[in-house]
Amino acid sequence: MWTLEPTAEYEKKQKKWPKKYHRELKNMPDNLSTFHSALQMRGTPQLAAQTGYVHAEPAGVLAIDQSGPGAGLKQTRLYVYPDVDARVLYLITIGDKSSQQIDIKLSKEFASSLLERKARDKKLDENG
Amino acid sequence: MAKKKYLSVSDMLADNAPTEEFREEFETQVAKRRVIKHLIAMRTVKGMSQKDIADQVKCSQSRISKLEHGLDDDMRLGDLRVYAHSLGFSIGFLFSDRKITAVEEVKHHAFCIKRLMDRLAHLAGRDEKIAQAVSAFFGEAFFNLVKMLQDSANKLPPQPDDESPYVRIEIAASGPDQIAIETDCDLMAEELRELVVR
Numbered sequence: 001m002w003t004l005e006p007t008a009e010y011e012k013k014q015k016k017w018p019k020k021y022h023r024e025l026k027n028m029p030d031n032l033s034t035f036h037s038a039l040q041m042r043g044t045p046q047l048a049a050q051t052g053y054v055h056a057e058p059a060g061v062l063a064i065d066q067s068g069p070g071a072g073l074k075q076t077r078l079y080v081y082p083d084v085d086a087r088v089l090y091l092i093t094i095g096d097k098s099s100q101q102i103d104i105k106l107s108k109e110f111a112s113s114l115l116e117r118k119a120r121d122k123k124l125d126e127n128g
Numbered sequence: 129m130a131k132k133k134y135l136s137v138s139d140m141l142a143d144n145a146p147t148e149e150f151r152e153e154f155e156t157q158v159a160k161r162r163v164i165k166h167l168i169a170m171r172t173v174k175g176m177s178q179k180d181i182a183d184q185v186k187c188s189q190s191r192i193s194k195l196e197h198g199l200d201d202d203m204r205l206g207d208l209r210v211y212a213h214s215l216g217f218s219i220g221f222l223f224s225d226r227k228i229t230a231v232e233e234v235k236h237h238a239f240c241i242k243r244l245m246d247r248l249a250h251l252a253g254r255d256e257k258i259a260q261a262v263s264a265f266f267g268e269a270f271f272n273l274v275k276m277l278q279d280s281a282n283k284l285p286p287q288p289d290d291e292s293p294y295v296r297i298e299i300a301a302s303g304p305d306q307i308a309i310e311t312d313c314d315l316m317a318e319e320l321r322e323l324v325v326r
C-alpha cells in the first residue's frame with residue numbers, strides 16, 4: 001500500500017498559496033489522488049510519466065500538473081518523489097512557472113538526500 | 129525532513145488543508161469525478177497516453193482530454209463504454225438501494241471479498257505453486273484489511289471518561305508469513321487476541 005508523506009516545505013507552500021490560483025491548488029491534489037490510485041492498482045511511476053498529467057523531472061522526481069476542471073488554468077506543478085522500495089510518495093513542494101527552477105532544484109536535492117540516507121542506513125544494517 | 133504518513137489525499141487534506149472550505153470543495157470535486165478519475169487511473173496503470181486512447185477510439189486527443197477534464201454527469205454512456213473497452217475492460221453496473229446503511233454496505237462488500245477469496249482458494253485446486261501464491265496473498269490481504277480497520281478505528285473520538293481509544297489494534301509483522309495482531313476492544317471476539325497467521 002502506497003502512503004503519502006508531505007514535507008514541511010510542501011505544507012508551508014500549500015498554506016501560503018495565492019487565493020487567485022485556488023482552482024489549480026484543487027486540481028493538483030485531485031490529480032495526485034488519481035496517480036495515487038494508479039499506484040495502488042500496481043501502476044508504476046515510470047508508466048505514469050507517459051500519461052499527460054504526470055511529468056518526469058530529473059533524479060526520479062515527478063511533477064503532477066493542474067490539468068482538470070476549469071478553463072484558463074495557470075501552469076502549476078506538485079513535485080513528488082516515489083520511493084518504490086518503501087512505497088512512499090513524498091510530496092516535496094508546489095509552485096508555478098516562476099518558481100520552477102528553484103522547485104526542481106529543491107526536489108532533486110530532496111531525492112538525492114533521501115537516496116544517500118537510504119544507502120547509509122543499508123550500509124549500517126549490513127555492518128550489523 | 130518528512131512528516132506524517134497518509135493513506136489517501138483525503139486523509140491528508142483532513143489534516144493539513146489550507147482551510148475547511150478548501151477541503152470541502154476538493155471532496156465535492158473528487159465525488160463528481162469519481163468514474164473519470166478511475167478511468168484515468170486505469171490509463172495510468174497501462175502507461176497509455178490520451179492519444180493512445182484516441183487512436184483506439186478513433187477520435188481526436190482533444191476529445192479525450194475534454195472528457196477527462198469534465199464531470200461524471202457530463203460523460204455519455206457510450207464514451208464510458210469505448211474508453212473502458214480501449215483499456216481492455218468491459219463495464220458492469222451495480223444498482224444498490226439508496227437507503228442501504230453503511231454497516232449493511234460494509235457487510236455486503238465483506239461477503240463479496242469472502243466469495244472472491246473462496247474463488248481464489250478453489251483456483252489453486254491441487255497445484256502447490258498456485259496454493260502458495262494464494263496463501264501469500266491471503267496473508268497480505270489479512271494484513272491490509274486489519275490495517276484499514278485500524279485506520280478507521282483511529283478516526284473515532286476517544287472515550288469520554290479516560291480519553292482512551294475505543295479500539296486498539298496493534299500489528300506487528302516479523303516476516304512475510306508471520307503477522308501478530310493484538311487487539312483491545314470489548315466488542316471483538318476473544319479469538320482475535322494475539323492471533324498469529326502463519
